[in-house]
Amino acid sequence: MDNLVIVVDMRVEAVRGDITTQRLDAIVNAANSGLMGGGGVDGAIHAAAGPALLAECREVRRTAYPGGLPVGYAVATGAGNLPARWVIHTVGPNWHRGERDEADLAACFASSLAEAARVGARSVAFPAVSAGVYGWAGATVARVAIAAVRGFEPSDAVDLVRFVLFSDRLYDEFAVALRA
Ligand code: AR6
Numbered sequence: 001m002d003n004l005v006i007v008v009d010m011r012v013e014a015v016r017g018d019i020t021t022q023r024l025d026a027i028v029n030a031a032n033s034g035l036m037g038g039g040g041v042d043g044a045i046h047a048a049a050g051p052a053l054l055a056e057c058r059e060v061r062r063t064a065y066p067g068g069l070p071v072g073y074a075v076a077t078g079a080g081n082l083p084a085r086w087v088i089h090t091v092g093p094n095w096h097r098g099e100r101d102e103a104d105l106a107a108c109f110a111s112s113l114a115e116a117a118r119v120g121a122r123s124v125a126f127p128a129v130s131a132g133v134y135g136w137a138g139a140t141v142a143r144v145a146i147a148a149v150r151g152f153e154p155s156d157a158v159d160l161v162r163f164v165l166f167s168d169r170l171y172d173e174f175a176v177a178l179r180a
């Protein structure tokens with residue numbers, strides 16, 4: 001009998017919505033290297049998760065990253081009161097500070113998936129990291145993010161990646177890039 005090979009592809013999708021309400025295994029936070037919260041999606045995630053998330057972030061800073069989480073890195077914590085089980089914090093490059101290397105942005109998505117695989121999260125929601133306060137163009141973030149996710153190895157470590165976009169415009173930019 002022939003051997004059977006089953007290829008389970010990672011599903012990649014985009015939705016318009018609020019990432020804090022997503023019932024996936026993990027949601028990704030567009031944090032800053034201090035990991036103590038901030039505005040944008042970071043503020044929304046900390047507000048919805050409650051103080052347990054900040055306490056875990058403090059512990060991460062104290063133990064693993066006393067100098068702060070570098071750009072392009074990712075680290076998982078619990079998710080406090082959120083419906084997700086983990087929050088994966090990543091730090092995008094800041095366009096306004098001259099951090100304009102697409103490899104750094106791609107690294108955010110790849111390292112977040114690696115962190116998901118490490119903890120055992122099989123479904124992951126991403127915001128448009130760096131497309132807000134950090135000033136990257138939405139279409140660039142969409143193109144880089146989707147390429148990074150599709151190129152992630154091992155490709156069978158995560159079943160579902162969902163980009164959760166907070167505006168119609170960003171949703172449209174991700175929808176275009178997904179079809180490309
Ligand atoms: N769900 C999904 N997306 C959201 C939500 C939400 N609830 N809220 C905002 N967004 P930003 P950055 C979108 O600025 O550019 C923070 O202060 C938002 O519309 O949150 O990586 C951190 O502490 C935008 O499209 O992240 C850092 O200091 C996207 O999330 C800094 O901002 C990312 O925008 C990081 O800047």
